[in-house]
Structure formats: C-alpha cells, structure tokens
Amino acid sequence: MPFPAKYAGTCKVCSRPIAVGEPITSASSGKGYVHEGCAQGALDLGLGERSTPTAAAPAAPATVDGDVxxxxxxxxxxxxxxxxxxxxxxxxxxxxxxxxxxxxxxxxxxxxxxxxxxxxxxxxxxxxxxxxxxxxxxxxxxxxxxxxxxxxxxxxxxxxxxxxxxxxxxxxxxxxxxxxxxxxxxxxxxxxxxxxxxxxxxxxxx
Missing domain, CATH: 3.30.420.10 (Ribonuclease H-like superfamily/Ribonuclease H)
Structure with missing residues (x-):
C-alpha cells in the first residue's frame, strides 16, 4: 500500500526526485522506494524481485555506429x-x-x-x-x-x-x-x- 515519503529521495524506476509527503511504495526487494505511479514499472523491469547496479543507473555505451x-x-x-x-x-x-x-x-x-x-x-x-x-x-x-x-x-x-x-x-x-x-x-x-x-x-x- 502507498504511504507518504518521510524523506526526500530518488525513485528507482523513473530516476526522478521523491518529495517529502509524496505517495510512494517500497520495492519488495527492500532496496529503495518508487513513486506510487511507478510501482507497476518496478515489477515490469524486475526491480520488485531483485535489484542490480544497471537497474539503478545504466551507463553502458550505446552500440549504434556511424553518423548518429x-x-x-x-x-x-x-x-x-x-x-x-x-x-x-x-x-x-x-x-x-x-x-x-x-x-x-x-x-x-x-x-x-x-x-x-x-x-x-x-x-x-x-x-x-x-x-x-x-x-x-x-x-x-x-x-x-x-x-x-x-x-x-x-x-x-x-x-x-x-x-x-x-x-x-x-x-x-x-x-x-x-x-x-x-x-x-x-x-x-x-x-x-x-x-x-x-x-x-x-x-x-x-
């Protein structure tokens, strides 16, 4: 169930700020919080079951070549x-x-x-x-x-x-x-x- 954020933070799905008092839910992995509206996205991306470094901040170089x-x-x-x-x-x-x-x-x-x-x-x-x-x-x-x-x-x-x-x-x-x-x-x-x-x-x- 959603609950109001006690502290400011960052959503694990959309990477946007979480404001104090904003409705949030915790990932079932126990690692971090997500906006109420991002909760389904966390499940779709697998964040509800596990958390990996790339899920938090993907930084791999792009693979397209040429005049991009x-x-x-x-x-x-x-x-x-x-x-x-x-x-x-x-x-x-x-x-x-x-x-x-x-x-x-x-x-x-x-x-x-x-x-x-x-x-x-x-x-x-x-x-x-x-x-x-x-x-x-x-x-x-x-x-x-x-x-x-x-x-x-x-x-x-x-x-x-x-x-x-x-x-x-x-x-x-x-x-x-x-x-x-x-x-x-x-x-x-x-x-x-x-x-x-x-x-x-x-x-x-x-």
Missing part, C-alpha cells in the same frame, strides 16, 4: 497519475511535444521516445533519456523477456503500458535505434530543455 542522430526525450506528470506531457528535441532545433489529461510519468517517458523515433526517420538514432524505465527495457533487453513470456512480467502479471511499448519495440526491432541514459537535472542543456517542454505540455492538459 541524437535525440533527447522526457516525460512529466503532475500527481502521477494525473495530467502529463512528453517531449523530444535534437540539437539542430527540431522538437515535438504533447500530453494527456490522465496519465503516468512512465507512459509519458515511453511516448516521448516513441514519438521521437517515429518522427525522426534518420538512422542510426540514439535516444538520450533520464528514464531507467525506458533505457533498461532496451539496454538490458527486458523487452525480449516480455515477448517470450507473452507480455507478462516476473510476477506473472500483465506488463504495464503494453499499448505504448509495442510500437516502440517494433521500431527498435527494425534496427538503427539505441538508448543511453543521462542523469536528470544534472546540467545537461538538452535534458533540461525536454524536461521544460514536457512540463509545459503537461500543464496545458490541466
């Missing part, structure tokens, strides 16, 4: 669930954003990446995200397990956000797409930009 187009993506949600927004942007000035009236942070993170790779057809493309939920799905190949098990997670429950994962995974399977993690709110100007765009898109949904 980098796109930064981000999702935001007020209340989680609540009104939210997604955004993507490239260093040459291209960008996109949108939102939903009732959503979660994870859904907006997935949609941001999906919208980016569907809109930007250049390959190879590197998606730069501060969401371990999105990055670990591909860097740690969680998606392969989901497909092999018929879209159920390690707890034998349906994988959350399948409607958004499926088109993104389909794009990934076509090749030329990779993901890399960036620490959120760490001074990366492009990460800061897409964060701002996603927050603004979410506000427009209120």
């Amino acid at each position: 187009l980098r796109v930064w993506t981000d999702g935001a949600c007020s209340g989680n669930p609540g009104p939210g927004g997604w955004a993507w942007a490239t260093q040459d000035g291209r960008q996109g954003s949108g939102g939903a009236a009732h959503t979660t942070n994870q859904r907006m993170e997935i949609q941001a990446a999906s919208e980016a790779v569907r809109t930007l057809t250049q390959r190879p493309i590197l998606v730069v995200s501060d969401s371990t939920y999105v990055v670990n799905c591909f860097r740690n190949r969680w998606w392969q397990g989901w497909l092999a098990k018929g879209w159920v997670n390690a707890s034998k429950k349906p994988v959350a956000n399948r409607d958004l994962w499926e088109p993104l995974i389909a794009e990934y399977q076509r090749g030329g797409i990779d993901f890399t993690w960036v620490k959120g709110h760490s001074g990366d100007p492009m990460n800061d930009l897409v964060d701002q765009l996603a927050v603004e898109a979410g506000r427009a949904q209120r």
Whole structure:
C-alpha cells in the first residue's frame, strides 16, 4: 500500500526526485522506494524481485555506429497519475511535444521516445533519456523477456503500458535505434530543455 515519503529521495524506476509527503511504495526487494505511479514499472523491469547496479543507473555505451542522430526525450506528470506531457528535441532545433489529461510519468517517458523515433526517420538514432524505465527495457533487453513470456512480467502479471511499448519495440526491432541514459537535472542543456517542454505540455492538459 502507498504511504507518504518521510524523506526526500530518488525513485528507482523513473530516476526522478521523491518529495517529502509524496505517495510512494517500497520495492519488495527492500532496496529503495518508487513513486506510487511507478510501482507497476518496478515489477515490469524486475526491480520488485531483485535489484542490480544497471537497474539503478545504466551507463553502458550505446552500440549504434556511424553518423548518429541524437535525440533527447522526457516525460512529466503532475500527481502521477494525473495530467502529463512528453517531449523530444535534437540539437539542430527540431522538437515535438504533447500530453494527456490522465496519465503516468512512465507512459509519458515511453511516448516521448516513441514519438521521437517515429518522427525522426534518420538512422542510426540514439535516444538520450533520464528514464531507467525506458533505457533498461532496451539496454538490458527486458523487452525480449516480455515477448517470450507473452507480455507478462516476473510476477506473472500483465506488463504495464503494453499499448505504448509495442510500437516502440517494433521500431527498435527494425534496427538503427539505441538508448543511453543521462542523469536528470544534472546540467545537461538538452535534458533540461525536454524536461521544460514536457512540463509545459503537461500543464496545458490541466
């Protein structure tokens, strides 16, 4: 059951700050806490059963080669669930954003990446995200397990956000797409930009 956070911290799924008083749940592994809206994501990524260093902060180099187009993506949600927004942007000035009236942070993170790779057809493309939920799905190949098990997670429950994962995974399977993690709110100007765009898109949904 969710309970209010007594101390500030960082969500083990979305890597975003946990504010004092915000509804959270603890991972069943006993290692860390997650936003109430991120709890299902923790199970889908296996964090509910075990915790690994890569689950907390994926830092492996991307594998795409050649003239790589980098796109930064981000999702935001007020209340989680609540009104939210997604955004993507490239260093040459291209960008996109949108939102939903009732959503979660994870859904907006997935949609941001999906919208980016569907809109930007250049390959190879590197998606730069501060969401371990999105990055670990591909860097740690969680998606392969989901497909092999018929879209159920390690707890034998349906994988959350399948409607958004499926088109993104389909794009990934076509090749030329990779993901890399960036620490959120760490001074990366492009990460800061897409964060701002996603927050603004979410506000427009209120």
